[in-house]
Amino acid sequence: QPVLPSDPFASLNAEQRAAVEHDIGAELVRPLLVVAGAGSGKTNTLAHRVARLIQSGADPQRILLLTFSRRAAGEMGQRASGVLQRLLGRNGAGSPITLPWAGTFHAIGARLLREYAGRIGLDESFTIHDRGDSEDLMGMVRHEIGLSNTAMDRRFPLKGTCLSIYSRVVNSRAPLEEVLQSTFPWCGEWEGQLKTLFGAYVDAKQEQNVLDYDDLLLFWAEMAGDPVLGPELGALFDHVLVDEYQDTNRLQAAILTGMKPGGEGVVVVGDDAQSIYAFRGATIRNILDFPNEFTRPAQVITLERNYRSTQPILDASNAVIAGALERHAKTLWTDKASGAKPQLVLIPDEAEQARWVCNRILEHREAGIKLTQQAVLFRAASHSAALELELMRRNIPFVKFGGLKFLEASHIKDVLAVLRFVQNPAGRLAGFRTVQLIPGIGQATATRLLDAAAQAPDPVAALEGFAPPARSKVDWDAFCVLYRRLRTPGLRWPADIELVKQWYLPHLERLHDDAQVRAADVEQLALLAGGHGSREAFLAEITLDPPEATSDRAGPPLLDEDYVILSTIHSSKGQEWKSVHVLNVVDGCIPSDMATGNQDDIEEERRLLYVAMTRAREHLHLVLPNRFFIKQQASTGDRHVYAARTRFITPAMLKHFEETAWLDAESRHLRKPVPESIRMMVRDRARSAWK
Ligand code: ATP
């Protein structure tokens, strides 16, 4: 029976409503910035606005929604759908709206570039290098032009540093000299060489028809700035909405101004106090400049009421951010006055920390807080190792975000390399990896072979005509048959990946002792691939936004089960849980002793702690192990350090916390080794989560 429309906007406060209703129905939608603190409903407001736009007649196909991760895009689309259903008075019966242009800047950039490739002199079969590939290519080029730190000077920056410098130059739109001075002063003496290197790196990418992450933004920005293409791109969208605007860089701002010089329909939301990606070139200048970035001045709305956390949690978080050098002129308030103060828990070491956290997690569950409403956050992915073991030991299921990626496993890389080599025969890294899977083909042969293929008009024929070493003959021929089939147009995706899998599995058996476990991963990859419409779409998406949760070591349980969330603070952005534990809230960790170089870095660490604390709705526990293990510092090696409370919580702030010291072993009897049966069970469950 019909359900009457209800007013889903009734719960919005006046400022949120103003943002949702901003220029609805107007001829021209002026640019709008919503700048507001954590948990004030920015994301929620954006979702309501999407629904309101569609209700008022906007075409969902013409809404561009830029978020920080694919997951965030999906969640926002769902929230908007829910609101719209209520607006229209449907009871979940109508089909939910889909926003075809919702995703990260990088993913949307990849799609636009694929569509516009022909127009900008790009071969549309380009493949995308992830960060690891980009580093490898940088290393290869460095070596080829004689600039490696072994060939030339041992002090020459490592390939990863070279890539970071290059990336910073591209993303900040600043000259190399300036980037070196401000961020990489110890590399300043190499300016000339780096310039040469970056030139060669850019040439290599072009020759091989590959793009790196930075290119996706760079080329998009170039198109957007073009007098012909810019307006064309801009005309694709009536509305451009951006969440987490504080973590965008200058290139991303240039994309917006290029597509929408007057800022028509551009609505961004962000919080300068939560800017945590400066290390990637993000800058709060984007927020500060937004009001005057376009030819039309932007409207600005601020939100101050927090709907997420209790007042004691807000008081403590506000105190931490108030200590910042830069003023973030916002103080949040809430009417959730009750609730305990956040806890500062002093603990002997990381093993005890793990036990203490597990105890609290179980207590919270007893008290009715589901595991999925509980999260444990940490500065670096490696910091949860002890906790993961303890969770396994107690049989508490968990999912970890932001850690080691599925794609980093060598067997997954192998399969993806084959697919990339099929898509783009000029791609050197993928080609190298692929042909060297064949026994008897080493680096030297691979080089000759790929050189020949690169110069030939028909790369498939060139490979078939190649005479491999005698002992490789059979395997080589089998590969050529596969390669020709995969390069033949008309094969339906995901049939390709089935063929690759069948070809690869015997090699896998030969290469690895634990082939069975790895084969299961390959199966999962094939399943994942089946969910995408084409090889290009699959490769682009998996490269840009790989599955986030880890399957290694412990791995995720079934998705519909109850499980605790483990996450790096960086990956926890935008989310909230009833209970939050933050591990290692000690100097050396927050701020990380990698980051204590300059004041800006340290301030970013403060904002990181603020982000972590403001994820909590009801319970916040900051844990401070007295002895804390630092892994693989380049200069000193692994070591234990005696740590002190983070400098961001000064003695004057202690009144906002409840301090507890926990020196005992509540649970020493639980320190048994993890039974193999548990390990295997967790791993098996991990498999089924890769849907
Ligand atoms: P962050 O800065 O962490 O990204 P945010 O500003 O995006 O936070 P949201 O995640 O949108 O905040 O909202 C925080 C919480 O407050 C959510 O649970 C949301 O549903 C709730 N909320 C937002 N606005 C209202 C409102 N007007 N009434 C009730 N709850 C609200």
Ligand code: MG
């Ligand atoms: Mg948000």
